[in-house]
Amino acid sequence: MPTKEIRLFLADDHPILRDGIKELLNTEKDIIIVGEANNGIEVLERLSDANANVLLLDIDMPLKRGIEIITELSGNFPEVNVLVFTMHENDQYANQMMKDGAKGYILKSARKEILIHAIRTVALGDTYLSNEIANRLFSGLNINKKVPQYPDIPLTNREIEVLKLVANSLSNQEIASSLFISIKTVATHRKNIMQKLNLHNAVALTRYAVIKKLIN
Secondary structure (H helix, E strand, O other): OOOOOEEEEEEOOOHHHHHHHHHHHOOOOOEEEEEEEOOHHHHHHHHHHHOOOEEEEOOOOOOOOHHHHHHHHHHHOOOOEEEEEEOOOOHHHHHHHHHOOOOEEEEOOOOHHHHHHHHHHHHOOOOEEOHHHHHHHHHHHOOOOOOOOOOOOOOOHHHHHHHHHHHOOOOHHHHHHHHOOOHHHHHHHHHHHHHHHOOOOHHHHHHHHHHOOOOO
């Protein structure tokens, strides 16, 4: 997880939801809310002054929709990593948003821990996909992508346990608590797994786990 400051901009047309997110994040020392917007026009107007590095963006924004905002951001604010935050469990939406430059796609039904994990993931420049979407896309339901053929590389029983939990979007802290091991040990297992499989982020590990039928 990043140790640098995450400067988060909230874009959603529901003030109650924005207030709820601020309340959820107020104990996270590395995440600072630097701005918020009620519609798509405000997002583009206020981002330049906010100096944000992560934008939590709803798809269904008034005046200018999320897909339009992402397209404009890629040229004007390349330093801002976009995490789409939506109620739409829709593979086509997710696929299009990621193609257009979003770094992540998470559902509004996600638990607090998953949202925080997703924010920190995209802050690093890595990709995050809601598990519900990732499982379908990585199972080959996205016909535009060829399903990779992975070699059979042996993992230890503990590595398989860790891999399954990573693929289910658990953070290192949650994995450590679940397996009764230290966070440092979890990090070591993740590093070893990625080296063995030649995979470099949680999305790639999730894809591997789905294709190898380690998770449903």
